[in-house]
Amino acid sequence: MLRARYRYVFVKPFPGDVRLDKLEIWKAVQSSLQYLVGALGYADVNPYLVRVQKDLDGLVMRCNSKHIRTFVAAIALVNNVGGERVALDIKKVSGTLKALLRKLKC
Amino acid sequence: MGSRTFVDFWIRPPDVTIAKEMCKRASELGYSALVVEAPKSMLDELKGIAKEYGLELYSKAVISAKTRSDVLKMVTKLRHSYDAIAVHCLTRDAALVALRDGRVDTVVFRANGFMTIDKHMLSVTRNSIELTLIDAISDRVALQKMRGIVRLIDAKGLSVIFSSCASNPVEQRGPFETSCIINAFGLNFERSLDAISTVPLNILLRNRAKLSGEIVQEGVWLVKG
Numbered sequence: 201m202l203r204a205r206y207r208y209v210f211v212k213p214f215p216g217d218v219r220l221d222k223l224e225i226w227k228a229v230q231s232s233l234q235y236l237v238g239a240l241g242y243a244d245v246n247p248y249l250v251r252v253q254k255d256l257d258g259l260v261m262r263c264n265s266k267h268i269r270t271f272v273a274a275i276a277l278v279n280n281v282g283g284e285r286v287a288l289d290i291k292k293v294s295g296t297l298k299a300l301l302r303k304l305k306c
Numbered sequence: 307m308g309s310r311t312f313v314d315f316w317i318r319p320p321d322v323t324i325a326k327e328m329c330k331r332a333s334e335l336g337y338s339a340l341v342v343e344a345p346k347s348m349l350d351e352l353k354g355i356a357k358e359y360g361l362e363l364y365s366k367a368v369i370s371a372k373t374r375s376d377v378l379k380m381v382t383k384l385r386h387s388y389d390a391i392a393v394h395c396l397t398r399d400a401a402l403v404a405l406r407d408g409r410v411d412t413v414v415f416r417a418n419g420f421m422t423i424d425k426h427m428l429s430v431t432r433n434s435i436e437l438t439l440i441d442a443i444s445d446r447v448a449l450q451k452m453r454g455i456v457r458l459i460d461a462k463g464l465s466v467i468f469s470s471c472a473s474n475p476v477e478q479r480g481p482f483e484t485s486c487i488i489n490a491f492g493l494n495f496e497r498s499l500d501a502i503s504t505v506p507l508n509i510l511l512r513n514r515a516k517l518s519g520e521i522v523q524e525g526v527w528l529v530k531g
Contacts, residue, residue, distance in 0.1 A: 214331075214476065235446060236490060273490035276483035279443045279476070287476050289335075290483060 205265040207293055208250065208300040211275055212258035214287045222252040222259055224282040229261065233274035245271050250297060256304055258291065268293065310503040311338045312481040313510065315412070315436065315469035316366060316392070318343040319352075326355050327475045333359035335480040339510065341366045341390055341469070364389040364510050368414065371400040381409045389513050392436055395420045398427075405431045411509050412436035412467055415455060417448035423455050428462045434505060435459055438471035439479060442487060456491040466493070467509075468501045 211229075213220055226249045234242050245267040250260040263271040278288050294300035314337050319325035325348070332340055339362040342352060349365050356363040367388040369380040377393055377400050384391060393404035394414040401420055404413045405427060414436045415421045423435070437455065441448040459466050468488050472478045479487075481502055488498035515521045520528050 236449075269486040269489050269495065272483055272486040276479050276487055277443055277449075285476050287479065289480065 204246075205295070206262045207265045207268040207271075207295060208297050209261045209263065209268075209271065209275070209290055210253070210256070210258055210292045210300055210304055211261060211288050212256070212291050213281070214289050216257065218284050218286060220281050220284060220286065223249075225259060225278075225288065226261070228278045228281045229275055229288070232277045233271065236274050236277065237270055241267075241270065245274075247271060253301075253304075260297065260300065262297075265295070310481075310499060311507055312336055312503050313339040313341065313506040314472075314478070315341045315390070315467050315502075315506040316343060316368070316414075316438065316471045317341070317469075317478070318368075318471065318473050319348075320473055322348060322351055322355075324474055325352050328472065328478065329356050329359045329361055331475040331478050333361055335478060337481065338362060339364060339507070341506070341510065343368050346387075364514070366390040366392060368392045368394055370394045370396060370419070371404065372396045374399050374403045376400060377403045377407065377410070381407060385409050386517070389510055389517065398422075401427060402430065405433055405435075408432065411513065414438065415452075416471075417441045417445045417451070421448065421451050421455075423458055425458075428458060428464065431462075431464055434465040434467050434509065436467045436469055438469055439484060439487065440471040440477055443477070453491045456488065456493050460493050460497070465505050466497075466501050467506050468498075469506075 246264045248262045250262050252259055275288050292300055292303050314332055317328055319328050341364045343366045353363050365388045367384045371377040371393055390411045392412045392414050393410050395401035395404055396419045404410050410433050412434045437452050470478050484502050485498040488501055489495050522528055
């Protein structure tokens with residue numbers, strides 16, 4: 201069986217001064233993706249919340265590498281998290297978690 | 307991605323302070339040019355601010371038209387004063403005229419206006435069709451309609467432009483995110499990138515050349531030196 205390939209995405213809310221529950225952000229992304237591509241598409245994208253990166257004030261998410269554009273679109277379509285108007289900016293996309301964090305920190 | 311010049315073809319800041327924030331955000335997101343719908347006095351003030359952030363600023367007039375004569379009158383009046391002219395159609399009649407008129411640059415289909423396109427309209431289309439990110443973000447019904455429009459445009463091979471229509475920085479998205487949204491609507495990724503780079507940029511450069519007198523007539527450029 202082929203090994204699944206992923207893309208790791210670092211997402212940061214804008215504006216930065218708004219305090220948001222990170223899990224609320226994840227729920228908003230899930231909901232947006234579900235609306236954009238439906239249940240079957242959602243399963244293809246296979247999104248997963250990897251970690252909440254507190255030092256960089258963002259979230260690391262993962263999806264199937266073939267469907268990265270759909271996942272990015274779903275993230276970009278989020279405009280409201282917990283009643284706050286926000287935009288979710290994609291700061292970096294990488295093939296491994298290690299490389300993503302290295303790119304973010306340098 | 308890297309060598310392209312990205313253009314946000316429509317922002318409409320309510321005042322100079324917000325416009326400054328929007329310029330800053332656009333520059334951070336990777337845009338090289340902004341097209342602003344604002345009064346002339348504000349545009350003059352904004353030109354300096356945009357330059358600080360390394361952005362080229364263009365002016366845009368958006369005509370909301372209900373009838374055929376609305377389109378014709380307003381286009382005649384505004385064509386020589388703005389870098390880009392867009393017609394926001396409220397009826398099918400207005401859309402049919404705007405799609406054919408050579409003086410119009412883009413025809414905007416928005417959720418708060420007329421947002422249906424049929425095969426007859428596509429067959430007479432000469433101008434680019436503009437869709438806005440703000441409708442995709444804020445209105446889920448509009449999102450589905452846009453998907454249908456993009457599919458028809460793609461099938462006919464017409465040119466499409468995607469602009470943010472943002473009135474504050476939170477409504478702005480980066481070029482990669484925007485092109486991914488268009489890609490999710492069914493347009494291939496190259497054409498999605500063109501919708502926010504090559505297509506709007508060509509319109510702006512051509513219009514600026516016309517306004518400055520470099521284009522004497524359609525296809526005839528004035529050679530200097």
